[in-house]
Amino acid sequence: MAVAHHESDDFKTSFVEGGTFAGRRFEAALGGQTLREAKLWRVGTPVGTVRHAIRTLRSSTPREAESRWSLADGLARLDVDRLLEHRWGGDAAHLEQHAIESFLRIEDLPAASVAARLDGAAAGRVAAALSDAADGESDPLRAARLQAAGSRLAEHAGDPQAIEQMRRALVSVGDAVAGPIPRASDTRAAIVLPDQAVWCSAPVRIDLAGGWSDTPPMCVDLGGTVVNAAVLLHGKQPLQAIAKRLDEPRIVVHSVDLGESRTFTRTSELLAPSDPSDWTTLPRVALQLAGVVPHHRGASLKRRLERLGGGLVLTLYSAVPKGSGLGTSSILGATVLACLDRIFNRRIDRDVLIERTSALEQCMTTRGGWQDQVGGIPGGIKISRTEPGVVQRPRIDVLEPPTGFIDSIRERTVLLYSGEKRLARNILEKVVGRYLAREPEALRIVHRLKDGAEAMADAIRIGDEDAFAERLAEYWALKRAFDPAACNSRIEALVAPHRRDLVAWELPGAGGGGFVMMLARDPSAARRIRGRIQRRSPNAAARPFPLEIDSEGLRVTVL
Structure with a gap:
């Protein structure tokens, strides 16, 4: 295959946003895709493909x-492997000399292919060179690419620093995503009255197709496409945040479900390093992004709160088990950000809220994508798409299936909390690491995830229940291929008694535990599954829930 283009063409900018081919605009012919995605090139003999190009x-x-x-x-x-063999003729010394150049010029060069051509000592030298090159790289995404490649080569060399290099790569990705997203001004005054409270609530979400494609840097390079739904638990929105002004210049944070409280009187306490295991990390980062906390560590919290109009008490409540796989932390973060923003603004900007929640995930070091907040902030079932680029602004289209489709799927679905907890960050780091190291299977999976999301949206639009089941099963297979740890023997044992009644099942989110979504063959099969669970629960924490789509999404009220 031969590709021809003008030197000024950008393969990552969509044609509707100014992308060019041959230095010219073709938005009418090529639409919202990028030059990277346009099907223009013929496959054939070298001479024939060059002529066609x-x-x-x-x-x-x-x-x-x-x-x-x-x-x-x-x-x-x-x-x-054949490309490297052709280019370097198997000359390991030449490959070592040009390794950094190769990783920068060949965008999808797998680190494992380079490592396989080097002995341990040479791989260690290349890993060190890649680390040094990353330190001098001004583009955090290019730095992440070099750090991830260096991690794989260091692993090949038996260097224990391989894990740390991959962690640095993930930090670089987070810097790239959070950097362009502005924080709210830290000079704003409150507009709600001292005796008023801002109350916000939100549903959780279930992803039906395309998850992982929304995660940086996959979405930055390729754009993301996800189908998901806002979901109630037993008819209620299970995530809540309440903010109320205080006379005293202090910030008090409560977690109802954890039974914890903490009072902050200094800026340095609120700007302490993020730790996902510390329950105050989410509200502290949200307070920073919302401009409640001074941006600079040395600034006085007392003066900032006096300008705001007094202190603040912030209460969080999550009626969802931790590690549920339903996007809880991201959607709770969005709920808290909306609650804080309403202190200063009468109108919540949905796009800004989604963007700031992405920054919150990166600042918390949980490294999530944008699909969780997109799943919970707007209601209903929707397909959301982004173009390639560091700034990710999802275009959200609510899917409206034929009458009776949602009711039929609801009657056939059993949503079971497994009692198995996991932290999505651990699985996410493995998946992002595979992509950054340019494992060929990882690249193929991302493209298939996006295609699967489009196919799932089509199935929902026309009300094709068989196609819905096929796409759901395919989605779960792709998630397991991306990370085999997405499932385990305990989850398999939990599902095993019901297999004869199932056409598809999946673990929402990153997998590894949390909720299981089981799609039965028909309503009678779903009733048999619920009956078996009620008669013999898999464990003390396991319990079934009905599938209830929330058409409203995030609610914001001033009381």
């Missing part, structure tokens, strides 16, 4: 065809 470049109106490939298609099928 040049003709396409010179064409007044380039045409796509299903028989042709995009650059993304070609990269997904690239035999990197």
Whole structure:
């Protein structure tokens, strides 16, 4: 396959947003995709493909065809081992000398392919060089790419620093995502009255297709596509936040479900390093992003709160088990951010809220994508898409299936809390690490996840229950292929008694525990599953829930 383009063409900017081909705009012909995704290139002999590429470049109106490939298609099928063999002729010394150049020039070069051609000592030297190059790199995403490659080579060399290099890569990704997202001003005054309270509540979400494609840096490189639904638990929105002004210049944070409280009187306490195991990390980071806390560590919290109009008491409540897989921490974070923003503004900007929640996830070091907050802030079932780029602004389209489809799926679904807890961050780090190291299977899976989300949206739009089941099963298979730890023997044992009654099942979110979504063959099969669970619960914490779609989403009220 040959690709021709103008030197100014950007493969990551969509045509509707100014992207070009041959230095020209073709938004009418090529639409909202990027040059990387446009199916323009013919596969064939070297001479034939070059001739076709040049003709396409010179064409007044380039045409796509299903028989042709995009650059993304070609990269997904690239035999990197043969490429390296052709380019370096198996010369390990030459490869070592040009390794950094290769990783920067060949975007999808797998670190494992380079490591396989080097002995341990050479791999260690390349890993150290990659680490040094990353330190001098101004672009955090390029730095992350070099750090992840260095991690794989250090692992090949037996260097225990491999784990630390991958952690540095993830920090670089977080810096790239959170950096462009502005924090709210820390000089705003409250507009709610001293005796008023701001009360916010939100549903959780269930992802039905495309999850992981929304996670940086996958979404930054390729754009993301996710289908998910806002969900109630026993008819209630299970995530809540309440904010109320105080006369005293202090900030008090309560967690109702944890039975914990903490009072802050100094800026340095609120700007302490993030720790996902510390329950105050989420409210502290939210207070920073909302401009309640001074941006600078040395600034006086007392003076800031006097300008605000007094102190603040912030109460959080989550009626969802930790590690549920239902996007709880991200959606609770969005709920808290909305609650705090309403202190200063009469109108909550949904796009800003989604963006700030992404920054909150990165600042908390939980490294999530955007699908959780998109799943919970707007109600209903929706497909959300983003274009490639550091700034991710999802375009959300609510799906409206034919009458009776949602009721039928609801009657066939058993939502079971497994009693198995997990932290999504642990699984997420493995998946992002695979992508950053450019494992070919990881690249293929991301493309299949996006395609699967489009197919799931089509199935919901036309009310095709069989296609819905097929896409759900395919989605779970892709998540397990991305990280085999997404499931375990205890979850398999929990599902095993019901397999004859199931057409599909999955663990929402990153997997590893939490809730299980089981789609039965028909309503009678669903009733048999619920009966078996009630007669013989898998463990003391396991319990079933009905599937209830929340059409409203985030609620904000001033009392």
